Amino acid sequence: MVEIVAPNSEQRVMTLFRELKEIFSVSSGVDSFDEATIIKAKSLVEELRPLLLQLPKSSREAFHVFDMFTTSLAVNKHLLAAVATHEQAIVSMNEIRQKALALKEEADALHQKRAEKRQKMSTRATKINELRRQLAKLEQEQLNDMAEDDKITDKLTEGVQQSNPVLEKAIGVKDTLSILSEEKYNKGVLIRGELQALLKDAVPLAST
Numbered sequence: 418m419v420e421i422v423a424p425n426s427e428q429r430v431m432t433l434f435r436e437l438k439e440i441f442s443v444s445s446g447v448d449s450f451d452e453a454t455i456i457k458a459k460s461l462v463e464e465l466r467p468l469l470l471q472l473p474k475s476s477r478e479a480f481h482v483f484d485m486f487t488t489s490l491a492v493n494k495h496l497l498a499a500v501a502t503h504e505q506a507i508v509s510m511n512e513i514r515q516k517a518l519a520l521k522e523e524a525d526a527l528h529q530k531r532a533e534k535r536q537k538m539s540t541r542a543t544k545i546n547e548l549r550r551q552l553a554k555l556e557q558e559q560l561n562d563m564a565e566d567d568k569i570t571d572k573l574t575e576g577v578q579q580s581n582p583v584l585e586k587a588i589g590v591k592d593t594l595s596i597l598s599e600e601k602y603n604k605g606v607l608i609r610g611e612l613q614a615l616l617k618d619a620v621p622l623a624s625t
Contacts, residue, residue, distance in 0.1 A: 426468070426471065427471055430465065430468045430471040430472060431472075433461055433464055433465050433468075434465060434472060434476055434480065436461055437458060437461040437462065437465065437480070437483055438479070438483075440454060440457065440458050440461075441458075441483060441486075447490070447497065448497075450490060455487070455490055455491055455494065458483070458487045458490075459487050459488075459491055462480075462483060462484050462487050462488075465480060466484070
């Protein structure tokens, strides 16, 4: 007995098969089958299975492949989820490792920069201490020179005070000399010479 297939039934089978083919034609891989897509594909497979004989032979071969894939995917989706989770974990770990490496490089650079800064600070501190020592020495020398300057000033003042009587005496002598005439001066010198000669003769006589 030959089964008579209604045209509408055959059209419906081809429509369902085209929908199933479309799901696979737009897929980019196993991971592109999300939960909704799996449910839809499985529903189409289940609906087409009793109508399989209405499909052409080439379409039936394709259906068997679609059926095996959909069934295996539904059964093993928890394993596939584990793979996806594992792969995502590896991706995350690699990202974390890269970030950690970048942070380490940044930290190393900061450590190097800080070490250079500290070296500069140490060198600068040494220079500052040396300048302070030199400044203290100069300040002490300045104080010593100021003290010496005060002493010299005091001596100059004292010398001026001591020179005043001498100056006054010199003025008096000058005045005395101005009073004496040159004639008296010359006569006095002559008399003193004569007296000196007489004294020279008198000294030996006094000792006999």
